[in-house]
Amino acid sequence: MKHLPLFDKLPKFASFLDLLQKHFFTVPFLAVCNTLTLLLLGGLSLYAKLKNQGDGVERLFSDPFNSWFPYEGILTGVSEVLWCIPVAICAFTFGVLRQKEPRSRSAIFLFFSALLLAVFFLDDRFRMTLILSRLGISTKLIYLCYGSAVLLYGFKFWRYIKTTPYLPLVAAFLLFAISRLEDILNSRSLGVHAMLEDGTKLLALLNLALYFWHVCDREVWRHLQQNQEP
Incomplete structure (x- = not known):
């Protein structure tokens, strides 16, 4: 009987x-995450095929670009x-700390x-406040919450x-407050509006990222030093 190389590869493939x-x-x-993502993409593909909505699905992945x-x-x-920076490093550092002291301050x-x-x-990325306001919920009520x-x-x-060196954190929340206040007042000057709303938000996010980077770095080093103690 002729030897088939394919059968020799099956055990390697199984391993x-x-x-x-x-x-x-x-x-x-x-x-779980990969399975849910594949199901979502499969559902979108099936919807696009059945409803002939390929262009609508393409818009979900389109990049905003002005040539x-x-x-x-x-x-x-x-x-x-x-x-994303403070959210990611806070979540990661919490995951590190909870292994030994999950209920620490x-x-x-x-x-x-x-x-x-x-x-x-x-809220900022998916315009949740704008969506809720169009559903009849007061923007002022949302900001109050x-x-x-x-x-x-x-x-x-x-x-x-x-x-902690909390000045950047306090400054960040004050700048966020100015940004949201300008969103409500809606200045007539486009340049002033952009600086007071988006410029202050950019500065606030920079301070947030630096503050939590420092705090998380300090907590991780403290955690490592505790683990090295006999």
């Missing part, structure tokens, strides 16, 4: 699948990157910091915040 499965399920939520003004929106993109502070900033980021959340956050964690 490769076992290795792939082992690595795939090593990282928490990796399988006449390639710099258009560049600072908005920078702001979105800066939004720093771990809880970083968890709620990541949660609060993530809500603000989602956000302001109350910030005050509650500050009141709850003020003792911990005082142990």
